Amino acid sequence: MRHYPNTLYLFLTLLAGLSACVEPVALPIRQTERRLVVDGLITDEAPPYLIKLTYSGNLTSSLLIPEELAINGAKVVVADDAGKSVLLEQDPLNAAYYWVRDPSFRGQPGRSYTLFVTLPDGSRYQSVPERLAAVAPLDQLTAQYHTQSSILGQPDAYLIGVDTQDPPTPGNFYRWESVSYLPRWTKYDPLHPPISNGLSSFCYCSCWVPYFGPLTDVLSxxxxxxxxxxxxxxxxSPIYAVGNQYVQVRQFSLSRAAYQYWTLFEQQRTRTGSLFDPQPASIEGNVHAVDDTTKLALGYFGASAVSQQRLTIPGDTINYNRFLVRYGNEFIPPDQDCxxxxxxxQLIPPAGYPPR
Structure with missing residues (x-):
């Protein structure tokens, strides 16, 4: 066996030298000017309508908006092209939420709507007028059972399909929002927790939990x-337990500008990190400063007509015993109620859905 003592010594010496030269460096975090973020929609459904106003910054997954990002004390007005306007009411519990509650102010197809915002520091913003286009009626929903790979541990799902008739006039744009109320199992009823008696017998109790689809499913x-x-x-719509699922899909009309905004939003959301991905950038919408039209807010103020359908998917299409054999307790949280x-x-199914 041959040895190379000189080579090994040089290697170890070089490695030690490199290690000694490595010091942690605290890089400064790039600070960018905070910007107004607008998220809101006027529809032809009855009010209320919500306009959310925040400053750009780091948001957590929580539904609550950090106090430092919520815009508190803004004056918010929505006006149509017929001269009618409404002053929005700020939510007393969430400063970033502003509501149209006037029942007489209801979106109408063919009308255009403009958002006006005066921030607490006096700076003023307004949106480009957004035309509320009519939407084609949404037909009955369909559900197809889709089997996922058991190796990845993913639940099977119902694929929800829509049917609609596009009008003969060109230039129609669509967006869909979906939510399903899924049955979930827990180890005990939250209203009647198990008595601590040394026994391990628990009931498998059901509740229904909302599961939301993406907001960016658009079509031209x-x-x-x-x-x-x-x-x-x-x-x-994933299947975590055997039971009825309650699905609602809302079909929105979009302006061309709104369609382009949501398309760009989806491209950013689905970036995978490949060389062919679009470069990340702030998605500017249709709201700008009054004194400087080149100063744009983030987000979008929209106006859409809505058609919706609901579907009840019966749980008796799934074999209960086979489901338990395949998944066992995989989707059941340990020692927690709903x-x-x-x-x-919620402990009861949602109301207003068709019978199974």
């Missing part, structure tokens, strides 16, 4: 003008 009729949109999949384990849980 550029390639299908005047044709039928058939079984377009807009939502994947309120502890799931946000926005």
């Amino acid at each position: 009729d550029a390639l299908l003008n005047g044709n039928r949109i058939s079984n377009r999949i807009v939502f994947s 309120f502890q384990a799931f946000g926005q849980a």
Whole structure:
């Protein structure tokens, strides 16, 4: 066996020298000027309508907006092109939320709507007028059972499809919002927790938990003008327990500018880190400073007509015993009730859905 003592010595010496030269460096965090962020929508449904105003910054996954980012004390007005306007009411519990509650101010197809915002420091912003276009009626929803790979431990799902007839006039744009109320199992009823008696017997109790689809599912009729949109999949509703699922899909009309905004938003959301991804950038919308139209806010103020459908998916299409054999307790939180384990849980199914 041959040895290379000189080579090994030189290598160890070089490694020690490099280690001695490495020191932690605290890089300064780049500070950018905070900007107004607008998120709101006027529809042809009955009020209330919500306009959310914040400053740009780091948001957590919590539903609560940090106090330093909420815009408290703004004056917010929405006006239409017929001269009617409404002053929004600030939410007493969440400073970033401003509401249109006047029942007489309801969006109408064909009208244009403009948002006016005066910030607490006196700076003024307004949106580009947004035309509220009519929307095609949404037909009955469909649900297809989709089997996921058991290796990845993902639940199976119902793929929710929509049907609608695009009008013969070109230039129609669509967006879909979806939510399903999923049955979930927990180890005990939150209203009747188990008695600590040394026994390990628990009941598997159900509650229903909302599960929301993406907000960025959009479509242009550029390639299908005047044709039928058939079984377009807009939502994947996971199956965590055997029981009825309650699904709602809302179909929105969009202006061309709103369609372009949501398309860009989706591109940013689905970036995978490849060389072909678009460069990340702040997504500027249709709201600008009154004194300087080049100073743009983030987010978008929209106006849309809405058509919605609801669907009840019966749980008896799934074999209970096979489901338990396949998943066991995988989707059941340990030693928690529904309120502890799931946000926005409710103990009874939601009302207003068609019978199964």
